[in-house]
Amino acid sequence: MKNSKIYYPLFLALAVALGIFIGSMLNFPQNNSGFLFNSSSQEAKIKRLINYIQYDYVDKVDTDSLLDGTIRNILDKLDPHSVYIPASEHDAIAETMNGEFVGVGIRFFMNGDSLTVSNVVKDGPSDRAGIEAGDRILIADNDTLYGKQLENDYIIKTLKGEENTKVKVKVYRKYKDTLLNFTLKRATIPLESVPSYYMLTDTLGYIKIDKFANTTYDEFKTALNALQKKNMKRLVLDLRGNPGGYLGIANQIIDEFLEKDKLIVFTKNKGGKIDKSFATAKGDFEKGQVYVLIDESSASASEIVAGALQDNDKGVIVGRRSFGKGLVQQEMELGDGSAVRLTVSRYYTPTGRSIQKPYNSESGASYYNDRLERYNNGELTNGDSIKVIDSLKFVTPKGKSVYGGGGIVPDVFVSIDTTAYFGRFHFRAIQDFVFEYVDNHREVTKNWQVNDFRQNFDNDGEILREYLSLFDDQSKLAAESIPYIKLYLKALFARNLYDENVFYQVMNENDEMLKKVKELEMKIDYIKP
Template identity: 50%
Template sequence: MDNITKYYVDPVNGKSLTESAIVAMLEKLDPHSTYIPAEELNEARSTINGSFIGVGIRFQIMKDTLNVVSTTPGGPSERIGILPGDKIVNVDGNTIAGIGLKNADVRSKLMGELGSKVKLEIKRKNVKDNLVFTIVRDKIPIYSVDAHYMIDKETGYIRLNAFSGTTIEEVQTALRELKEKGMKNLIFDLQGNGGGLLDAAHNLADEFLSGDKLIVYSEGRAQPRSNRKAGKKGLFEDGKLILLTDEYSASASEILSGSIQDWDRGLIVGRRTFGKGLVQRPIPLIDGSEIRLTIARYYTPTGRFIQKPYDDPEMYKKDITQRFLNGEFIHADSIHMPDSLKFKTLKTKRTVYAGGGIMPDFFVPLDTTENSTYFSKLFQGGHVNSFSYKYINENRESLKQKYPTFEAFNTNFKCDEAFMNTFFDY
């Protein structure tokens, strides 16, 4: 690099060139060894850590305007008086509306150091003049449990979006609340869950598996075999258990699913998972950036390695699309595994498979109504989100009175003909 900087015919950006070289080098290894620039590292760590430093709002950009969708309960924005439906028009004296406004740009302006201040100018419905708030940035939780509730008198439901540093505490809280409501059966939703921390997957499996059962083991060229086992009395070791998976359930989701399936503890329902069986270790670099280097492979209790092949990087990137085109998401009999990938579960000796994700015990096809051209255009154009936002803002008080709790909304809200006509008119 010194010679290039010194002798190349034109001036060069040494930082950009070095980063490009690191990325190209890692791409030659495997699809999951990655480089994260210093300026992106805090955001990349936030989901894994279960928190970030910011102002505590969920926002959405609609018609080139930054809209507050919700505020974090107890967070700095809620405490100071910012409301859902507010429009942020200025941040620290700089206009934040206009063509080309990106989510990443907004996050970079709202996130910062703990205790630092940011000034927001707000336009509020039915208020003539704009409001100005000075907010002190604080630690904002990122919840990995999206929802938990009772489906019927005996069946609970938990949806998990990631495996983070706070996942086990969140799930334990959800399990206790559901058990207090009479839960005997549990549906645990991992659809779309791309994974996260190995520790979180291990600890979560320990809530469902009894004794000292093996949960997962990992091994690499310079990494001796490491066994992770159950070791405590879990909160849900006995009831009926179903895990929901799809093609985007990956990594830690597959560790949990594989351990439950191998021990015949529960059933996997849905579609074949992503197929990521590689373990990364974060390696910090001197400029504050980080390499996440693959150091080991992980295996389910029966010894299954579920990483899909990655000899062809381009085909790897297109794998999900190709699976869809092959009919895998629609037809249960579209996948044919060789005998060499067959394994037997540890209790009932059922056949399970390795080599490219966790195969479900019961197949559920993709809901094709969500993949029609019309439906896709509605979502990709932002029409559903913008209508929902507009409808809630115009009916916020009446909705809160009619549905004071999530349970009330979940049980009683109906998309009747009048509601749909309002959407079509929009």
């Protein structure tokens, strides 16, 4: 098997940065000074020091880099969510949160030394021109893109540009062994934040939200309306792995579930000013039952949604304790394309609880990566191991106890499936294998119909055996990993051949939280008329 390295789409490639940079944000008025420091004497001191270093220091120093590091060090002394965004990263992060970018509409990776199209965005410039998954882009506007060790940033810069500008590309289509020329007209490409929605049963719908960007509410409403037309009475809202985003967008989504004048969330700043957000009368799912799925990676705006519904006795929160981010950031520009996201207030759920987990200036990476600690103390496998603080106990209008102090504790706990981790070790290797398989069988696989694929994929186990044959010593493969390897094979074939919606439908076929939801559906105590 070739040792090709798969690169995720732009929005996935930025996921780690998003987990650190994005948070709940409000439209606060900008500080009139526009400077990082309020005192003119402090500003002068910093500027003077930089000038001394730039002109008088014995060695040549990159003062821009030095200043960037200084700003980071200052923010590190505050809280884990006050962060510096360099000018080089600002536009990419902004695009992700805007929910769109201007480009040619492909997702790609480097296969060996060739820029290879993994997926084509439906109805985008490349799709309309006739580019297909598997095409190798060799040249773009006379710039050779093969036979080089190219960085992702360079490729993205080459293919992106101003809207309505054109780029000429030459591609090699492997399964036809032919060279083709295309002229692509750059256009606005959506970055979906609602990658999947479908009906789980005749009356139970499913919507997955993976971030709260500018376009998320509109995407959510499209999904909600489509499922209601299919007779959806109850909804599973999947917020697992969702790091958050815009607070205002989360509020709009919550408003679809809560009756008029129900408190959604409130914030409090340093001066004690409180801003409250209330539901309006426009909600389209106020009478419907909702299950919210959360896990240890659900953060910020995801926790606002779960907390607002839980505190208003709306629906059932299913899963594991969420991340625990209760701080609100405002983005402030620094004048050179860079910016800081500064924590300016705390948010509180309707009962008055803060769900911010403890932190200090020494927390560092452990603040973001406490999954191992949660596993070691047993809370990922046993709900009774979740520690709650009695002094932070709050009571909902219907008498349910809820707790502050670090994340949203679910109403119904679902353990991680420890055996699944054996299979997850194969995920990257399976991605490589699936692409190579599809790439070598495109004339066959392009004719696979979705329904037939869902029902009959690899029923004889031939593809599974081909993958397992890549391992010299199969005795080292954990027996419990095989069902998950089969699942990942099918899901990644779905992603390569179809789209994210089919990918999630496959991944959810044996999902433990969805199994729990279906159990709850059978219990009258959780069914709301």
